[in-house]
Amino acid sequence: MSGGITLCACAKLNLFLDITGRRGDGYHLLETVMQSVDLCDYVTVALGGAGIAVGCSDPKIPVGESNICHKAARVFFDRANIRSGAEIMIEKRIPSGAGMGGGSADAAAVLFGLNALCGEPLDEGALLDLAAEIGADVPFCLVGGTKLCRGIGEIMTELPAAPECCFLVAKPEHSCPTGEAFARYDTQEIPPRGMPSEYSSGIFPHEKMYNVFRRLYDDERIEQLVVKMLECGALGAELTGSGSAVFGVFSDENAAARAAGEFTDVFTAVCRPSAFGVRII
Numbered sequence: 592m593s594g595g596i597t598l599c600a601c602a603k604l605n606l607f608l609d610i611t612g613r614r615g616d617g618y619h620l621l622e623t624v625m626q627s628v629d630l631c632d633y634v635t636v637a638l639g640g641a642g643i644a645v646g647c648s649d650p651k652i653p654v655g656e657s658n659i660c661h662k663a664a665r666v667f668f669d670r671a672n673i674r675s676g677a678e679i680m681i682e683k684r685i686p687s688g689a690g691m692g693g694g695s696a697d698a699a700a701v702l703f704g705l706n707a708l709c710g711e712p713l714d715e716g717a718l719l720d721l722a723a724e725i726g727a728d729v730p731f732c733l734v735g736g737t738k739l740c741r742g743i744g745e746i747m748t749e750l751p752a753a754p755e756c757c758f759l760v761a762k763p764e765h766s767c768p769t770g771e772a773f774a775r776y777d778t779q780e781i782p783p784r785g786m787p788s789e790y791s792s793g794i795f796p797h798e799k800m801y802n803v804f805r806r807l808y809d810d811e812r813i814e815q816l817v818v819k820m821l822e823c824g825a826l827g828a829e830l831t832g833s834g835s836a837v838f839g840v841f842s843d844e845n846a847a848a849r850a851a852g853e854f855t856d857v858f859t860a861v862c863r864p865s866a867f868g869v870r871i872i
Contacts, residue, residue, distance in 0.1 A: 595637030595678065598704050599872050600696035601627040601735055601865045602685040603728065604758060604831045604838050607790065608802045610776055611741075611783045618743050619773055621727075622783065624790050626753055627735035627865040630760070633682040633872075634660070634697050636704035640676035649683040663698040663725050667705045670721055671712040677705060686858050688766025690804075690832025695728035696868065703733060703869045719745075728832075735868025739790065751793030753864040757847040759825070759839045761816050762858040767808070767834035775807050797827030797840045805830040813837060816857070823850035 607624040614620060643664045645654040655661065664677045679701055685693035702722060706713050713721065722729035727744035739748040781803055789796040805813060813830055816837040820828035824846055825839030841847040844861060851859045 594639070595635050596704050596707060596871050597633055597635045598700040599631040599870050600634050600685075600700035600732070601868050602630045602632075602691040602693060602696060602862070603627055603732060603735075603868075604691065604760075605802060606753075606795075606800055606829070607786050608804065608832070609783050609786070610781075610803050614743070619776070620742060621740065621744055622786055623740050623744070624737070624750065624786065625728075625731050625740055626737050627732075627868050628758055628862040629865045630685055630691070630860050630862040632685050632693060632697055632700070634700035634704065635680040635682075636701055636708065637678045638675050638705075638708050640678050643677050643679070645679045645681070647681040647683060649681075649687065652681070652683065652687060659694045659698045659726060660701045663701040663729075664705060666721060666725060667702055667713075670717070671706075671709060673709055673712070675709075677701075686762040686836065688768070689760075689762045689836035690767065690830065690834045691760070691836055692728045692732050692832065695726050696732040698722075698725050698729050699732040700869045702729075704871070707871065732868045736866050737864070739786065750790055752866065754793075754795050755843075756795065756826075756864065757841045757844045758862050758864075759820065759823075759841060759847040759850050759854075760831075760836050760858075760860045760862065761820070761838070761854050762836040763812055763816065764857070765812065765835055767804070769833045772804050772807070772833035776803070779807060781806055795840070800827050800829040800840075802830040804833050808834065810834075816854075819853065820850070823853050825850065
């Protein structure tokens with residue numbers, strides 16, 4: 592792909608995730624602490640062509656107009672009033688259906704990349720507004736770091752960076768579709784728990800991590816992964832997003848790598864906190 596740029600699109604983990612209610616339009620209101628990690632997809636973006644073309648290294652990912660990157664490019668060109676086509680190629684490393692924001696990260700990379708290639712017609716505020724139109728996690732995936740996110744995820748507050756640690760992610764074969772997860776909440780509401788104050792004061796309360804979807808699912812497959820993480824030395828373990836990936840917090844990379852050797856029948860990745868969501872490489 593000539594004349595393009597390649598971006599690193601970081602995955603995210605939800606260190607805390609709760610549902611606090613619903614808006615009048617049916618969207619669920621969240622309170623979540625999100626953390627970027629250095630497990631990333633590589634997204635190459637170039638201007639040109641007759642339309643918007645998306646390709647992906649994973650044949651299971653649809654690449655037509657239903658792909659979130661196709662939507663991101665189309666909405667960007669409309670908002671920036673630019674007549675152009677785009678070619679987008681996604682090298683997938685973030686597992687899909689995991690609750691790690693892979694699709695949202697890819698869309699954020701497309702927005703960032705097209706804005707850079709077009710001479711930055713949109714400032715950061717306009718780009719974040721556009722990201723919120725595309726998907727709830729896209730604004731966070733654009734900026735990354737450690738954030739408290741409210742609303743549908745678009746209202747972000749900077750939190751102190753996570754202390755030195757390492758994460759082990761384990762993704763089982765099954766996935767947990769986001770729509771089905773929220774539909775389950777609608778029939779089985781759980782009262783909001785409230786975010787632990789330690790996050791705001793720069794303390795990582797790994798023993799207080801929480802995910803409302805894990806309580807809703809009561810899924811033995813997920814619970815087994817959480818228990819195994821703890822048995823392998825994790826300081827804390829929890830589901831991320833709407834699942835199905837589980838992550839454990841470890842003191843260092845060696846401890847996480849040793850634990851990864853015990854998870855032989857699922858996808859695993861050892862990753863560290865990242866201060867950014869998207870960057871050009």
